[in-house]
Amino acid sequence: MCGELTAADDGKDVVLMGWVQRRRDLGALIFVTLRDRTGIIQIVFNSDTDPELHDKALGVRSEYVLAVKGTLKRRSPDAVNKNMPTGEVEVIASELRILGKSETPPFHIEENSDANEVLRLKHRYLDLRRPDLQRNLILRHRVAKVARDYYDENGFIEIETPVLGRSTPEGARDYLVPSRVHPGKFYALPQSPQLFKQLLMVSGFDRYMQITKCFRDEDLRADRQPEFTQIDLEMSFVDVEDVISVNEGFVRRVFKETLGIDLPTPFKRLTYNEAMTRFGSDKPDTRFGLELTDVSDIVKTSGFKVFADAIANGGSVRTINAKTAGGSFSRKEIDALADVVKTYKAKGLAWMVIEEGGVRSPIAKFLSEEETSAIINRLNGEAGDLLLFVADKDEIVFDSLGHLRLVLGEKLGLIDKNTYEILWVTEFPLFERDEEENRWVAKHHPFTSPMDEDIEYLDSNPGRVRAKAYDIVLNGYELGGGSIRIHDQELQNKMFNLIGFSDEEAKERFGFLLEAFKYGTPPHGGLAFGLDRLVMLLTKTDNIRDVIAFPKVQTAADLMTNAPDVVDAKQLEELSIETVTKSE
RNA sequence: GGCCCGGUAGUUCAGUUGGUUAGAACGCUAGCCUGUCACGCUAGAGGUCGAGGGUUCGAGUCCCUUCCGGGUCGCCA
Numbered sequence: 001m002c003g004e005l006t007a008a009d010d011g012k013d014v015v016l017m018g019w020v021q022r023r024r025d026l027g028a029l030i031f032v033t034l035r036d037r038t039g040i041i042q043i044v045f046n047s048d049t050d051p052e053l054h055d056k057a058l059g060v061r062s063e064y065v066l067a068v069k070g071t072l073k074r075r076s077p078d079a080v081n082k083n084m085p086t087g088e089v090e091v092i093a094s095e096l097r098i099l100g101k102s103e104t105p106p107f108h109i110e111e112n113s114d115a116n117e118v119l120r121l122k123h124r125y126l127d128l129r130r131p132d133l134q135r136n137l138i139l140r141h142r143v144a145k146v147a148r149d150y151y152d153e154n155g156f157i158e159i160e161t162p163v164l165g166r167s168t169p170e171g172a173r174d175y176l177v178p179s180r181v182h183p184g185k186f187y188a189l190p191q192s193p194q195l196f197k198q199l200l201m202v203s204g205f206d207r208y209m210q211i212t213k214c215f216r217d218e219d220l221r222a223d224r225q226p227e228f229t230q231i232d233l234e235m236s237f238v239d240v241e242d243v244i245s246v247n248e249g250f251v252r253r254v255f256k257e258t259l260g261i262d263l264p265t266p267f268k269r270l271t272y273n274e275a276m277t278r279f280g281s282d283k284p285d286t287r288f289g290l291e292l293t294d295v296s297d298i299v300k301t302s303g304f305k306v307f308a309d310a311i312a313n314g315g316s317v318r319t320i321n322a323k324t325a326g327g328s329f330s331r332k333e334i335d336a337l338a339d340v341v342k343t344y345k346a347k348g349l350a351w352m353v354i355e356e357g358g359v360r361s362p363i364a365k366f367l368s369e370e371e372t373s374a375i376i377n378r379l380n381g382e383a384g385d386l387l388l389f390v391a392d393k394d395e396i397v398f399d400s401l402g403h404l405r406l407v408l409g410e411k412l413g414l415i416d417k418n419t420y421e422i423l424w425v426t427e428f429p430l431f432e433r434d435e436e437e438n439r440w441v442a443k444h445h446p447f448t449s450p451m452d453e454d455i456e457y458l459d460s461n462p463g464r465v466r467a468k469a470y471d472i473v474l475n476g477y478e479l480g481g482g483s484i485r486i487h488d489q490e491l492q493n494k495m496f497n498l499i500g501f502s503d504e505e506a507k508e509r510f511g512f513l514l515e516a517f518k519y520g521t522p523p524h525g526g527l528a529f530g531l532d533r534l535v536m537l538l539t540k541t542d543n544i545r546d547v548i549a550f551p552k553v554q555t556a557a558d559l560m561t562n563a564p565d566v567v568d569a570k571q572l573e574e575l576s577i578e579t580v581t582k583s584e
Numbered sequence: 585g586g587c588c589c590g591g592u593a594g595u596u597c598a599g600u601u602g603g604u605u606a607g608a609a610c611g612c613u614a615g616c617c618u619g620u621c622a623c624g625c626u627a628g629a630g631g632u633c634g635a636g637g638g639u640u641c642g643a644g645u646c647c648c649u650u651c652c653g654g655g656u657c658g659c660c661a
Contacts, residue, residue: 022621022622024619024620024621024623025617025620025623026617026618026619026620026623026624027616027617027618028617028618029617029618029619029620030620031619031620031621031623033621042620042621044619044620046618047618048618061612062611062612075619076619078619079619079620079621081620081621083621084621087621104594104611104612105594106594106595107594107595107596107611108595108610108611114595114596115595115596116591116595116596116653117653117654118591118652118653118654119595121653170661171660171661172659172660172661173659173660191660191661192661194661216660217660218659218660219658219659219660220660221655221656221660222654222655222656224660343587343656343657344657345657432661441661442661443661444661445661446661448661553652553653553654554653554654554655555652555653559652559653
């Protein structure tokens with residue numbers, strides 16, 4: 001193929017098929033660069049040697065599909081193009097067939113296209129001709145292949161689960177599919193195959209995996225699509241360590257086979273609590289420092305009411321030392337940092353620049369000398385450092401400083417884009433508080449097992465119960481997550497009750513699962529990786545659309561097919577559906 | 585639902601305090617050209633300034649509404 005020919009093929013007869021990248025017409029001599037998915041190569045048409053063929057080449061335009069027969073020749077030394085992988089050779093054409101003509105494309109097909117994304121998405125089939133997107137999708141294919149090979153070698157069976165299922169409460173909004181046969185009833189597309197894979201454990205498929213589409217009707221982000229792909233798996237007779245070790249093997253294999261990188265083993269571990277207190281995030285980017293420091297004890301009796309009150313109300317005061325930024329950040333830049341934390345509901349950002357022999361800070365006058373020097377001590381402050389403080393409820397302090405840390409890391413150039421930092425975050429809380437509904441909800445999902453040593457607190461203090469749940473985090477992205485499940489019927493019922501389901505409700509919603517658990521359920525657990533995100537990180541793109549062949553835009557629409565769209569009244573009628581127009 | 589950013593030839597963009605006929609580069613079309621590879625040279629075509637309304641003697645430029653897209657908060661067990 002085009003990109004695979006080298007000087008070693010000198011003299012060979014070749015037949016090439018591909019698209020015209022460019023035509024350079026020098027009069028009696030025409031050069032065409034032909035492109036296929038392997039690369040590009042130069043074809044030469046010379047009117048001296050074959051006027052008829054040359055005439056035919058005159059009509060060739062960009063993106064025409066050609067079949068060219070010819071002889072591969074080494075170029076003369078002065079004609080070699082060092083910028084081109086096949087630049088040492090070219091094909092002297094002897095025959096040309098135009099297999100398909102092309103209109104002038106709406107944008108130029110090239111690597112690193114600067115064409116507008118809307119335009120590219122409307123003509124995605126053209127966008128996908130570009131080498132960078134082709135590389136991404138080919139790498140995606142290889143990751144999927146490694147997954148199937150690796151899990152197969154480790155005894156996993158790939159089993160498909162239904163796409164048309166039932167809607168379950170909790171979690172994301174469902175995509176619904178109306179039933180024609182059952183007027184007024186709906187299927188839901190799966191948010192994940194969670195329940196089915198647990199049932200497969202009950203069935204005795206002790207190791208299951210599947211590469212599968214999941215659907216969540218929530219707002220999109222740079223790393224979130226409404227339909228996305230999971231590498232989903234579940235194992236019987238395991239505890240946390242078993243799941244972690246099998247999947248560590250998978251991730252190492254993917255990195256080895258796609259990028260040639262040996263990831264260190266074992267991967268680092270952080271408990272949820274550590275991750276939050278040190279990085280302000282349950283998916284910390286550990287490629288750089290700027291860790292959080294708690295100074296609550298120093299300032300709890302401070303004259304600065306903002307600090308003292310936050311602590312009195314059960315919150316904390318935490319600090320990031322942005323090394324060296326004190327000298328370089330303008331007032332305006334510091335204000336911009338304050339805007340960052342305000343996004344996450346922090347009321348403000350206090351700051352302190354350490355200078356030779358003193359500090360410059362709007363809060364200095366509220367702090368005693370002892371307090372100031374204790375803070376500087378704890379943060380190993382030196383002249384030129386910028387200390388940034390947030391005082392609030394822990395949740396807000398962590399969230400705002402965690403995000404501020406990322407902004408600072410980027411701004412101070414502390415992030416090495418060529419490294420991969422991977423780690424497991426473990427011991428997540430089992431529950432979190434839903435303030436709106438004033439109840440406990442499962443942080444992971446309602447089938448997650450509590451840690452054995454915390455079961456005793458289920459009734460007395462649900463908030464302190466830790467779960468056998470784990471996430472795998474790569475460069476600050478949640479790559480995957482999972483848990484050991486509850487396989488005890490009584491415990492499962494208790495769990496439902498704690499999140500506010502009556503026995504009847506639980507039975508109605510998950511009756512089939514509870515019923516199944518009556519018949520001999522092995523201890524089991526699993527994990528799911530976000531394939532799109534994994535590929536996104538491997539290809540170093542920052543946008544999930546670049547690793548999906550036909551992605552949707554922020555409004556969940558497909559600009560190429562124009563989905564979603566209205567349907568015939570007849571179709572609606574068959575489905576017993578009437579639409580209403582919402583008024584303001 | 586909130587906040588921020590963007591929309592001007594096919595494409596990427598420029599367009600001053602509101603002022604004559606809205607420009608450039610690339611692409612496209614035609615002609616010339618035998619070693620180009622971002623080929624070169626000459627000529628030409630190409631515009632609903634996202635849409636609608638308003639202010640004004642005059643709007644790409646100011647105001648309002650709206651559409652499309654991006655980022656983000658909420659949301660995403």
